[in-house]
Amino acid sequence: MGQNGAGKTTLIRTLNGLIRPIKGKIFLNGEEISTKTIASLSKNVGIVFQNPMHQLFSNTIEEEIKFSLKNLDLSKEEVQIRTQSILKQFNLEKYRERSPFNLSGGESKKLALASVICRNPQILIFDEPTLGQDAKEIKFLIDLLESERKAGKTIIIVTHNIEFSLEYIPRTILMANGKIIADGPTREILANKYLISKTSLILPQIFQFKNALREVGIDIPENLFKQKEIINFLNHYFEIKS
């Protein structure tokens, strides 16, 4: 996380060689990447960029997925199987013959996601995945992140959505003016008023709520930060009181 222009997108672009660093080295699974091509790196590192319209070009959605699979040395049957399963996973089956340009904003974002995830990269990077998504689409994204995480993938997300990261992302790296200024568990970093003010973010509503509760004298424990936990605590608290 970090304010606009902090260097988040630049940083993720260096990870698959789109931008080469002038100073310093990048290691991927212990190997230096400066001698590797973008094509070989992008087998391991998949980046989903902000604007899905920047990568959709095929006549149908099916072809769009197949284009991503083309350079992976897969057999024809395997390409077919993978396309089938990814379309099913993303609920895009019913649109398979449609043009990608007829999809809604949320669905085209989904397709862009699918076109990177179908390559099965070890490291997944999302640039602003929650931007312009409705609640249902965000729910889908969360489930997707969960299942990819369980499959052992490394997931990096660039986002401004502070509530989203507090709820679902365990580790946060804060950036400002091209430098990493903090790295640690999300709930500690986002509760730190000094860091928050340095990166033009605002305190998550949950923390604001907790602060407000403390002001009226309800002593809420530090380690609660999820919506459900706080609701449970308050229910419990009022039961005891009454």
Added chain:
Amino acid sequence: MSLEFLNAFKFLKRETFLHNLDPRAKLLFAIIYTTNALLFTEIIPLLLLFVSLIPVILSGRLFKMWMKSIRGLSFLYILVLILNTLFLSLNFAIAMILRISIMISAFSIFFLTVDPNDLALSLISMKFPYEFAFSFSLAFRFVPTIAIEAQNIIDAQQSRGYELQKKGIINQIKNLFPLLVPLIVSSIKRAFNVAEALESRAFGSNKERTFYFIIKYNFKDWLFTIYLLLIFSIIIFIRIQFNFLPSWVSWSFPL
């Protein structure tokens, strides 16, 4: 693939003699230099023309940006060099490269030092209709934007396994689709957005438009114009009298 040569069109505001000149004077400068370059096919006069551009570039403190745009076009130079050497001669190839450099430099100086808004104003002062002048300046304003967009598209496609270099001409042409289709689609979308934004701000509701800024042909602009015309007449004189000039003027590589 680098789109750095598009920096040749990116205006940056600065306070120099060149930046403060009237856009029309600079347009005249670009046109005269282009015409001059087209008058010659010999190396020495083209080289002299090219050298005479350098003080202008330095006076506008544009050297770095100009170098970038020249470097970005190196692929074009290589193409010109190879084709002309193969089909005509090395001398002609070098002359053509100089000619292209002069034309690009002249127009790059123009676009680097003219504010797009002033460009519209100067077109209007030359009796172009406002709609035309506006869309012209709008087009230049969007060159860098589209360059950034093209870079984003290349990045996005490469992240899903797209390869820039491919063997064979047919494959290379096919390979352009993943870049061109998104670029065209998003450009058309942007055009609609801009049109809607313009209409929502009542573009063209009033026939008689007034302007907040006005441009004026000052003393220094006249001075520059006279200087340009002087150079132009000398060049034309040289062209006409070319055969009577000393032989070093038409020197070429002994091949």
